[in-house]
């Protein structure tokens with residue numbers, strides 16, 4: 001009999017409770033507002049053949065060879081103007097390519113978090129970040145948020161209470177709430193992290209998916225030496241290619257490279273070459289408006305349906321971009337109970353409590369995705385959700 005004992009950290013990787021309850025979502029006929037993935041029709045499928053030919057012509061065997069851990073040089077170069085447009089100043093040598101931004105989060109956990117270290121997160125936060133950090137055994141410090149994201153005074157109070165190893169934030173079109181921190185909050189957080197000398201991980205997968213309003217500079221812009229800026233091409237090219245990247249202050253950059261080397265040596269050279277050609281050929285600029293034209297009306301359909309069908313006592317965010325909105329019902333509502341009732345009617349969403357680092361919060365909240373279903377289906381799903389809520393006596 002196999003005598004394997006698992007590492008103590010393995011217990012921290014406990015099966016994600018969201019995964020467990022979402023298993024039913026793949027049943028035939030289910031309309032899911034639960035997913036967090038891009039619509040397949042947003043992918044530049046027709047372009048892929050040409051990109052593949054271009055990669056083989058331009059790079060030949062190099063695209064199939066081992067490559068530098070830091071990333072494929074033409075992609076790092078192509079990301080310089082991409083980042084500059086977002087007001088992140090970085091040379092190619094300061095950019096590090098990872099297998100998805102998820103890969104960056106894991107590497108940051110690995111090089112920074114010792115068991116018991118405090119990691120400050122928003123309440124609620126991105127569960128994938130918790131999954132990435134959990135094996136390194138942090139103590140989470142949940143910081144209060146409001147409709148404008150993290151509250152700077154609450155962050156400062158947390159920093160005064162205890163030493164914090166790092167802060168993890170999604171300031172733009174946050175997953176799960178869709179909220180965006182306004183300019184003054186970004187500046188306030190930048191000032192706080194500089195004052196306390198603390199590291200911020202700024203995760204920015206969604207800022208390109210802006211449907212209305214003005215783009216905002218990332219916090220990295222205001223405090224470059226205190227922020228690891230993390231982003232991805234998953235939402236604007238193809239998530240299956242696993243192209244994420246970061247810009248990190250010097251010492252952290254060096255250790256990230258060493259950590260990544262031990263994990264996968266480097267991200268797929270071929271996929272990085274595809275990404276380089278996608279950016280260099282100006283295809284992102286061509287594709288992005290098409291992606292926005294798919295998502296914008298879906299978001300509008302969801303907001304209109306919520307207005308039309310939801311009973312009083314419910315409120316929801318109205319994000320200017322991204323893939324999600326966040327709804328909160330009256331005190332005492334249990335959205336996991338609503339979830340199981342909705343599933344019986346072939347409709348699914350994610351109960352919000354799973355996005356909190358500490359148990360017992362967010363019972364009356366839920367995350368709704370509007371990128372995967374078309375407008376008609378979204379209308380049906382929201383109407384069904386409202387009916388289920390009414391039937392449950394709310």
Ligand SMILES: Cc1ncc(COP(=O)(O)O)c(C=O)c1O
Pocket residue numbers: 036099100101102103126128170175203205231232233234239242243244
């Ligand atoms: C906030 C956030 N960070 C990171 C990721 C992971 O993205 P990637 O595909 O680049 O690993 C996601 C994906 O949904 C996300 O919502």
